[in-house]
Amino acid sequence: MSETIFALSSGMGKAGIAVWRLSGPASGEILDRLSGGRPRPQARRATHRYLVTPEGALLDDGLVLWFPGPASATGEDMVELHLHGSLAVARALPPILSNLGARAAMPGEFTLRGFHHGKMSLLAVEGLAALLDSETEAQRRQAMRTLSGEGSAQVARWRAHLLRARAVLESAIDFPDEEDIPAQIAEEVRPALVALYGELQTALAEAKDARRLREGIEVAIIGPPNAGKSTLLNALLKEDRALVSSLPGTTRDIVSARLEIGGRVVEILDTAGIREATTDDIERAGVERSRDAAARADLVIACSPAGAPPPAIDTDAQILAVATKADEGRAASDPRLAISVHSGANWDRFLTAFTEAVLALGGGGLFAYERQRLLIGEAATAVERILAADLADPELLAEQVRAIGHTLDALTGKIGTEDILGEIFSAFCIGK
Numbered sequence: 001m002s003e004t005i006f007a008l009s010s011g012m013g014k015a016g017i018a019v020w021r022l023s024g025p026a027s028g029e030i031l032d033r034l035s036g037g038r039p040r041p042q043a044r045r046a047t048h049r050y051l052v053t054p055e056g057a058l059l060d061d062g063l064v065l066w067f068p069g070p071a072s073a074t075g076e077d078m079v080e081l082h083l084h085g086s087l088a089v090a091r092a093l094p095p096i097l098s099n100l101g102a103r104a105a106m107p108g109e110f111t112l113r114g115f116h117h118g119k120m121s122l123l124a125v126e127g128l129a130a131l132l133d134s135e136t137e138a139q140r141r142q143a144m145r146t147l148s149g150e151g152s153a154q155v156a157r158w159r160a161h162l163l164r165a166r167a168v169l170e171s172a173i174d175f176p177d178e179e180d181i182p183a184q185i186a187e188e189v190r191p192a193l194v195a196l197y198g199e200l201q202t203a204l205a206e207a208k209d210a211r212r213l214r215e216g217i218e219v220a221i222i223g224p225p226n227a228g229k230s231t232l233l234n235a236l237l238k239e240d241r242a243l244v245s246s247l248p249g250t251t252r253d254i255v256s257a258r259l260e261i262g263g264r265v266v267e268i269l270d271t272a273g274i275r276e277a278t279t280d281d282i283e284r285a286g287v288e289r290s291r292d293a294a295a296r297a298d299l300v301i302a303c304s305p306a307g308a309p310p311p312a313i314d315t316d317a318q319i320l321a322v323a324t325k326a327d328e329g330r331a332a333s334d335p336r337l338a339i340s341v342h343s344g345a346n347w348d349r350f351l352t353a354f355t356e357a358v359l360a361l362g363g364g365g366l367f368a369y370e371r372q373r374l375l376i377g378e379a380a381t382a383v384e385r386i387l388a389a390d391l392a393d394p395e396l397l398a399e400q401v402r403a404i405g406h407t408l409d410a411l412t413g414k415i416g417t418e419d420i421l422g423e424i425f426s427a428f429c430i431g432k
Contacts, residue, residue: 001076001113004030005105006097008090009431015085017062020093021431022079022102023072023110030100031066031079034059041066051081053096060089074110075117108428115413115425122413122424123151126369129427130214138263142213142368151366154203155411158379161196162405165189169398189397193383200380203366207373210365212298216258216265217361220297222290223311225273227304228324228341233257233270235341236354254289261358269293274311298361301354306334320357322350371424372411379407 004024010017022030032040034051041047043066051059060083067078083089094104115125127146134140145151168188221229237257255270271293272286294300294315302311306323313319326338326345337353339346367373382404386397409415 001116004102005109006094006102007105007110007431009110010085012090013085014087018083018085018090020081020083021105021110022081022097023074023076023105023113024102025077026101027077027079028066028068030097030102031064033100034081034096035064043068043071046082051083053092054099059092059096060084060086070117073119074113075119076113105430107430108425108432111428111432112425121149121152123155123372123411124149125413125424126372127151128432129424130368132429132432133214135265136260136263138213139265142210142366146366146368151372152412154366155408158196158199159405159408161192161199162401162408165192166398166401166405169394169401173394173398190387193387197380197383197387200376200383203376204373204380206365207367207376208365209361210368211370211373212361213264213365214368216267217298217358218267218269218296219299219301219358220269220271220290220293220317221301221303222271222294222313223273223303223324224308227273227308227311229273229303230255230270231341232301232303232324233268235347236268254286254293262355264358264361266358269297299357306336306338310336318357318361320353375407375411379404382407 002025004022004026006020006022008018009021010019028040032038033054035049036052036056038049041049041064046063046065048061049064050061051064053059062081062083064082065080067073067080069076069078072078081093083093098104111120111125111128114120115122120128124147127143127148131140131143131147134143165188221232223229233255237259254272256267257270258265258267260266271290274287274290291314294313294317297315297317300313300315300317300319301322302313302319303322303324304310305325308323310321321336323334323336323338325340327340327343337346337350339350341347367376382400386400406415
């Protein structure tokens with residue numbers, strides 16, 4: 001933290017404007033040197049400056065901004081240089097900044113410094129990471145909820161339940177001779193823990209949908225050979241992505257594609273046809289991959305030709321059953337949604353059903369990262385263990401409640417290990 005860092009925060013390459021950031025104790029002095037000794041601009045006010053090299057040669061002209069700490073994004077002295085997006089300037093500036101005492105920033109180092117100086121919680125950091133990775137409007141809204149502090153506010157509400165329980169328990173420890181202590185613990189501590197447990201369980205249930213929204217919903221098209229799976233994929237993508245043939249077993253490996261449906265990112269998997277009787281080792285391996293895809297998918301489109309039995313699938317995923325090749329005249333007796341890509345029969349109905357199934361999977365929820373889900377699950381398990389035990393010992397209870405508080409602190413980053421922080425911040429781009 002004693003070093004001054006710099007990075008190009010806008011995209012690399014030729015552009016109209018390039019934004020360079022500096023953070024650290026030497027930022028103001030470096031700005032003064034680049035400005036050729038001109039007075040430092042007012043804080044947080046964009047000011048035009050001609051920038052010069054240490055030898056006094058003109059480098060560029062642009063806008064400079066001075067952010068004295070701690071009122072900055074990193075909590076340190078910061079400078080922004082809004083220069084021309086010239087490749088020549090981009091090559092010339094880094095060695096100049098290095099000679100003036102700064103070093104190139106590591107990925108996510110600006111955000112890491114802001115986190116260490118209390119400018120944002122670890123939940124907000126993860127919300128920022130999700131925002132940078134967002135592809136759809138729904139992902140952007142989800143990320144902004146966490147980045148704006150909604151996740152931290154939820155954790156604060158959980159801690160309030162713990163504080164109510166701890167107040168009663170600490171009082172019981174301070175006055176151990178009071179006769180009504182066991183009744184008071186049962187009357188005041190248990191309701192607070194029951195309320196906390198219910199909210200943690202709700203967050204866990206919503207975390208699965210939150211993860212699907214952030215990472216994407218996996219949809220597997222499953223069925224026997226020559227059931228029209230690849231034709232269905234191509235129709236959804238509106239392009240010929242998968243090879244289509246009348247010969248069974250054409251698809252040997254999984255073909256995947258991503259698209260957006262109702263603001264959700266969806267990864268669709270076209271799988272090999274499932275059949276038991278095959279002597280082809282490659283096809284048999286493809287069948288096993290198809291079964292694995294069905295087992296891990298969020299949604300399975302189970303299809304077989306109209307009039308044929310539906311495929312047998314071992315999965316906990318939601319299933320959308322369709323009868324394909326309805327134009328071949330065997331759909332009348334099939335209870336499933338009968339469709340034909342070639343004739344367009346019931347295609348709009350299928351798209352509506354498919355969209356509704358996707359929207360039902362990726363919805364609300366704040367805690368979209370596995371780290372968050374594991375910590376919430378750990379806290380919920382600890383509360384459940386307390387509620388299932390005898391609540392008569394206030395000292396033991398107080399220690400258990402404090403431990404749950406530490407788990408919640410790890411959620412927001414008040415406590416945590418450096419390896420976890422390193423993993424989170426290394427995923428950021430340089431300059432953020």
